[in-house]
Amino acid sequence: MAEWLVSTDLDGTLLNHHSYAFEAVLPVVARLKEAGVPLLLNSSKTLAELRAWRETFHLSDPIIAENGGIVAQSTQSVRYLGTARTHILSLIHAWRAQKGWLFEGFADWTLEQVIEQTGLDPQAAQASMQRDVTEPIIWLGSPPGLVEFQAFLAQNQLQLQKGGRFYHVMAPHDKASALKQLQPDYPNRKILALGDGGNDRAMLAMADIAVVMPNAQGDYLQLEPQNNPQIIYHAPQQAPVGWAQAVSHFIFQEAL
Ligand SMILES: [Mg+2]
Secondary structure, three states, rough: OEEEEEEOOOOOOOOOOOOOOOHHHHHHHHHHHOOOOOEEOOOOOOOOHHHHHHHOOOOOOOOOOOOOOOOEEEOEEEEEEEOOOHHHHHHHHHHHHHHOOEEHHEEEEEEEHHHHHHOOOOHHHHHHHOOOEEEEEEEEHHHHHHHHHHHHHOOOOOOOEEEOOOOOEEOOHHHHHHHHHHHHHHOOEEEEEEEOOHHHHHHOOOOOOEEEOOOOOOOOOOOOOOOOOOEEEEOOOOOOHHHHHHHHHHOOOOOO
């Protein structure tokens, strides 16, 4: 049996997009742990949120938070690979005031508004507001304005990545660039990656097996075939059941 490493998105992939349900994955997560297969939570979520999920899943593997902007080996060792959010906010808020661009983000919202935007419970919403290197926003202006906004970001070594719910303003890192930093710790392991959104594209592209989960509309992210022999699998069922089925099949050779 091949030695595997699993890197997974959370929202809409491991957790149901609407209800955040995850119970169906628990037996499979336990089996991965038993088999010594590292399971890396690799998400746009914050370190505080992912630490809570790591506890829920009884995992001790590294965490990749805020779209590859933070790598946390353990509570003692945290590497910040992104640009400080305070810097990001000072730039985008100044442009908004000057240009009248219409967008809102986590920095503008109260706890109640974050709960409304995300559907998270108060404790999780609080953890989602503890951001270090990314700012999730919703664009309320025109599409050409968004293009102009992106050009300004690029001039300042920043970018916009599309997640399941928000655009994320951040430095040019992603889930794959952070995963590559951890890869030397797992020599000779093949990568099974699971995701559903645009911010999963690079991570899925570098995987030996890419499991694409259906998004909230039931559509699949389209991936370009890679050079390496790669399996691209469209999970027929949404999270969490689709995740459990795909991992059971590809890691434990169970029938789909
Ligand atoms: Mg997602």
